[in-house]
């Protein structure tokens with residue numbers, strides 16, 4: 567038996583095309599394009615690649631991408647001053663400060679400084695609280711992209727057993743919140759979980775977000791399970807996920823590849839959040855599903 571491949575790259579391209587149509591309608595009504603500011607501190611090569619990809623996707627969707635590059639040794643106060651200026655700039659609808667930040671900068675202080683209504687990453691505690699309590703707000707891009715893929719594969723998720731492996735603020739916790747909102751029975755596993763394989767064995771849905779190459783083995787899965795691999799690990803043999811892909815393909819029902827799975831959905835959802843922010847800020851009612 568071989569699982570279906572979940573083509574996140576193709577799905578994301580469709581989402582971006584729908585966003586581009588709605589951006590065009592927005593420009594017609596608001597007289598300006600949505601603006602997304604991306605702040606990159608330092609020279610981390612992987613971060614630079616992501617920022618370049620985000621900028622390209624933003625422009626292709628018809629939005630304005632404003633990139634700010636600061637040196638790795640920039641004082642925290644200078645970064646906070648830039649965030650303040652972007653918060654106050656009416657042409658900017660979304661602000662993303664690329665993580666990780668250099669060690670001398672406190673990520674929490676910076677993320678909390680972003681206006682929650684421009685926080686297209688959904689990392690501000692106000693947006694985490696909105697998500698946890700069912701209020702409208704920005705939802706973190708990677709978990710939202712995962713839910714879009716899951717619904718595409720499975721339809722209604724209600725009543726399904728879901729296991730999220732990883733408890734980070736940017737993926738694991740919001741992923742669990744979204745799956746709860748979809749009426750899944752949710753288990754959050756992490757580095758201290760005992761007998762991870764038997765926890766995973768029950769799951770109809772497995773979301774792996776641990777950052778350890780190929781640690782989730784195919785034989786741990788329930789036959790037919792849907793597997794979403796959030797991991798992006800650079801190894802000597804190339805890019806691999808957190809899931810043993812070959813093993814998963816022989817047991818699961820459907821699996822996301824790495825690359826070409828969750829990553830492209832993250833960027834599509836970032837554009838979605840930027841568009842929704844612009845529509846909200848200008849009082850434009852967008853038409854058509856995203």
Ligand SMILES: Nc1nc(=O)c2c([nH]1)NC[C@@H]1CN(c3ccc(C(=O)N[C@@H](CCC(=O)O)C(=O)O)cc3)C=[N+]21
Pocket residue numbers: 616619662663664665666687707798805824825826827828829830832833
């Ligand atoms: N404030 C902030 N927000 C983020 O959303 C954020 C961040 N910081 N820091 C870094 C991570 C990582 N991230 C990715 C986005 C797209 C791909 C992506 O498109 N990946 C492709 C290509 C992978 C490759 O070739 O490297 C794929 O998986 O097919 C991957 C990773 C966003 N992040």
